[in-house]
Amino acid sequence: MLTIGQLADYAGVTSKAIRHYHERGLLPEPGRDSSGYRRYTAKDAVDLVKIRTLANAGVPLARIKDLLDADSDALTAAIAEIDHNLQDRMAQLGRIRDQLAQLRGGERLFVSPEVADYLDDLRELGVSERQRCLERDGWILMQTASPEDASLWLAEKRELMADPEFRVLYLEHDAAYEWSPSDPRLPALADRTRNWFAHHDSRSETRPVHNPAIARLAAQSQPGASSPAWDRLTQLLKGQ
Amino acid sequence: MLTIGQLADYAGVTSKAIRHYHERGLLPEPGRDSSGYRRYTAKDAVDLVKIRTLANAGVPLARIKDLLDADSDALTAAIAEIDHNLQDRMAQLGRIRDQLAQLRGGERLFVSPEVADYLDDLRELGVSERQRCLERDGWILMQTASPEDASLWLAEKRELMADPEFRVLYLEHDAAYEWSPSDPRLPALADRTRNWFAHHDSRSETRPVHNPAIARLAAQSQPGASSPAWDRLTQLLKGQ
DNA sequence: CTTGACCTTGCCCCTAGGTCAAGGTCCGAC
DNA sequence: GTCGGACCTTGACCTAGGGGCAAGGTCAAG
Incomplete structure (x- = not known):
């Protein structure tokens, strides 16, 4: 059984973030020990890593919530779409790099x-x-x-x-x-x-x-x- | 002389965003016409495109403000650094794609x-x-x-x-x-x-x-x- | 004269948390 | 047994980069 700090270290997030996920209903509130501390299980750790993986991919928390409840097919489809978005985003970053380069000395940015x-x-x-x-x-x-x-x-x-x-x-x-x-x-x-x-x-x-x-x-x-x-x-x- | 809406369309932003940049001191408040409308010049358009280019690259507005006032050398150095960050970000997105793929069926995400x-x-x-x-x-x-x-x-x-x-x-x-x-x-x-x-x-x-x-x-x-x-x-x- | 598209300011809302405050708790050291 | 420091609790407020809406003023066309 883990404390919130241990779980946070495991997943590479802050305890504040975990409480935030509780508030948003992404991660169920775990049981408390005698002094009121939250106590987490391995399942929570697995769920948290899933949440972080999706959040790192830029998925809004509200959508992550839906995804965690979704069935396997919907999840597969969603992951494919998210991956597509990531590829788009990478291509876009490449274009932004080009524009950034033009910022030094070019005027092509400003006119057709x-x-x-x-x-x-x-x-x-x-x-x-x-x-x-x-x-x-x-x-x-x-x-x-x-x-x-x-x-x-x-x-x-x-x-x-x-x-x-x-x-x-x-x-x-x-x-x-x-x-x-x-x-x-x-x-x-x-x-x-x-x-x-x-x-x-x-x-x-x-x-x-x-x-x-x-x-x-x-x-x-x-x-x-x-x-x-x-x-x-x-x-x-x-x-x- | 342009109205705020024309300038916004030119730069691909909303008029609200332009007012936001005024509030943050990024773009100087232009003169007003007789009815109090803001009237913009070509220089504002050029500045706005610079702002957007940097903002698209993920530079915080506060830093953009400094960058616009900075001398040419500092700007060049900053752009090089920002470009570096963009490259890092692209590599990171690649890694996130890998992790996302593991989310379907893999347990390697959760353990060493x-x-x-x-x-x-x-x-x-x-x-x-x-x-x-x-x-x-x-x-x-x-x-x-x-x-x-x-x-x-x-x-x-x-x-x-x-x-x-x-x-x-x-x-x-x-x-x-x-x-x-x-x-x-x-x-x-x-x-x-x-x-x-x-x-x-x-x-x-x-x-x-x-x-x-x-x-x-x-x-x-x-x-x-x-x-x-x-x-x-x-x-x-x-x-x- | 009206209508619709524009502009103005001001206000609150969002995401994904960070930070601070004011306490309660645990654990090892003295 | 008690002290210090690291942990935990809740709550309230702050951030960036705007979005949306209200309540009004303006402009040009029909």
């Missing part, structure tokens, strides 16, 4: 794979880190607010970027971030931008987001996302 | 490997299922109460079982469970048992547990563990 590819292309083109951050945040907002629209816009933006002239304009806008607001290149850039859109405005009238300032618009809420030169550029584009 | 081997040997010898259950329960009690003594006793019991005469007696005691208490074989069996011990009592005087009734003694606490014939046998052995 298509957008991630697009951002990779931007890097290839020589777009600045800053600009890519703005783009990323813009796409996050768009994807979140309306995933299907974002997908359409991404296709159109890719079309734009396929045009070498547009790419030049885009890169120059990127570089202009650090210019002085009185830089003489700004009016010229504004002119060429307006000019380009005049020749390609079939869709851009209905969807004004497709100009190179898209990231600036999307990121306006973030402090420090613009610069004096960009503000001036926005004025020049809007003013005329 | 040595005792499990001994129980297997009993089956080979033709010992009944009932008797093996009694033995198992006896060994569980012994192991739990005093593992090192149990190990010694097991060695001695194995020595006894190495003697063909003892094995015959043991099997006959096993079979006697179902005899009638007035069966004429009982007194004869008691005689032969006493006789055997008279010739081999070098140790059994100090350790009376080593007679074939060991399981009966250990299992006395369990109702229905004895039978009329066994009770009679005990009387016969004790009486003279």
Whole structure:
């Protein structure tokens, strides 16, 4: 006959846990000795090990209770299912490990794979880190607010970027971030931008987001996302 | 700018969880619009995905909070450690799957490997299922109460079982469970048992547990563990 | 103007126990 | 015989990571 502490050591649990199982009706309350101590039998030890095995497998105590009363077939089926869950869980842990690895340096976690590819292309083109951050945040907002629209816009933006002239304009806008607001290149850039859109405005009238300032618009809420030169550029584009 | 529900959908969590992270100081409270609704930026989305990635990896929220503020080196180290834990966890799940498989039919879960081997040997010898259950329960009690003594006793019991005469007696005691208490074989069996011990009592005087009734003694606490014939046998052995 | 879907705060509920408190008990040592 | 330390008893409160509900405010469409 065992005390609660001996039984707990045997099964590798605390006595508190055993009392918890009594409260939940998982393990029947054993008889008491003359001083009121619980006294356990080998059967209790066997039951407790079963309980722990199932609990370690992630089975909720309420379900373990049912399982202990269930017949052999039901138990076999339940164990098969639990084992399946364990396998799923292991596979899931593998995926979580991949995601965890991406947490260091990757941005693929935050956007759809298509957008991630697009951002990779931007890097290839020589777009600045800053600009890519703005783009990323813009796409996050768009994807979140309306995933299907974002997908359409991404296709159109890719079309734009396929045009070498547009790419030049885009890169120059990127570089202009650090210019002085009185830089003489700004009016010229504004002119060429307006000019380009005049020749390609079939869709851009209905969807004004497709100009190179898209990231600036999307990121306006973030402090420090613009610069004096960009503000001036926005004025020049809007003013005329 | 996103509402809490949009942000929640983006990250695959509930709005309640996001508020929970605000309360815990994991995610800063964003600004409110004119009607008091929270309004989120892309940065919040990025932070939330980081939080979820770490939380999915099993990192407690309190530690995630520290990690988000930590510098890059500390973060890298922490991620390495978390990844290690994940690997451990996966290996552990594999072990739990093994144990789960043993739950169907195996008794190896409940006793030490040595005792499990001994129980297997009993089956080979033709010992009944009932008797093996009694033995198992006896060994569980012994192991739990005093593992090192149990190990010694097991060695001695194995020595006894190495003697063909003892094995015959043991099997006959096993079979006697179902005899009638007035069966004429009982007194004869008691005689032969006493006789055997008279010739081999070098140790059994100090350790009376080593007679074939060991399981009966250990299992006395369990109702229905004895039978009329066994009770009679005990009387016969004790009486003279 | 209503309806349904959203948002707000606040409260209690869950699992699987851990921890602390305030005692009663057992056992070996002195 | 009694002392100390390790064990046992019950009970109450605490934790993480939210879920669910109440009671209301807001928004956009029909």
